[in-house]
């Protein structure tokens with residue numbers, strides 16, 4: 001049974017429909033990457049999954065139950081954590097305070113979870129008293145991941161986790177995503193570093209103009225010449 005299954009999802013802003021019936025699924029333990037042109041509705045789909053944008057039609061099932069009618073704050077405790085592309089940390093708070101905020105829904109075990117997180121992110125432990133706003137772009141992205149993990153999610157939803165990072169740091173972030181996944185957390189992400197992300201993904205989806213256009217094993221999509229031409233800016237050589 002898929003961990004996340006969305007079918008026929010329609011959503012938009014005001015009267016404008018952006019998603020015209022998107023289908024996607026994530027199995028337990030998978031890394032799944034969504035690629036597609038700018039403005040095609042990738043972020044909107046993530047927002048529909050987490051409940052920030054209401055689904056006007058379609059079904060979204062998570063861990064065996066329908067969630068499309070639940071408000072966002074009732075979806076998170078089910079094990080769904082979302083890291084938006086921007087404004088995903090509190091810059092005026094210390095690193096440690098950011099983690100506490102991330103874990104605010106926990107009924108217990110805040111300290112022990114923070115210790116586990118610091119073991120995974122030793123750089124953050126060193127900077128635990130520093131203001132999050134003083135971190136480098138890459139470290140901020142790590143903090144955003146760490147914050148989301150404070151709630152022990154079953155599925156981590158990441159909107160362009162490598163955006164704006166230097167190539168060296170893109171690699172570091174992707175390596176961390178692999179580690180998180182290896183610890184048992186499924187990952188659904190949108191990525192502009194499409195080839196790179198697809199190559200480390202179990203499966204991928206292409207979303208264009210608000211519709212699911214293609215799906216398949218990540219590395220297969222990464223090397224598909226049609227996808228390269230249409231969506232990765234490659235030319236026939």
Ligand SMILES: Nc1ncnc2c1ncn2[C@@H]1O[C@H](COP(=O)(O)OP(=O)(O)OP(=O)(O)O)[C@@H](O)[C@H]1O
Nearest residue numbers: 013014018036037038039040041042043044045190
């Ligand atoms: N808050 C909003 N209000 C109105 N329209 C919006 C809003 N957010 C996004 N849109 C519009 O919805 C469409 C899809 O946007 P979305 O952010 O989902 O695309 P995307 O695939 O994530 O693009 P990108 O690759 O640039 O991040 C765009 O036309 C965008 O202008």
Ligand SMILES: [Mg+2]
Nearest residue numbers: 042043044190
């Ligand atoms: Mg987007």
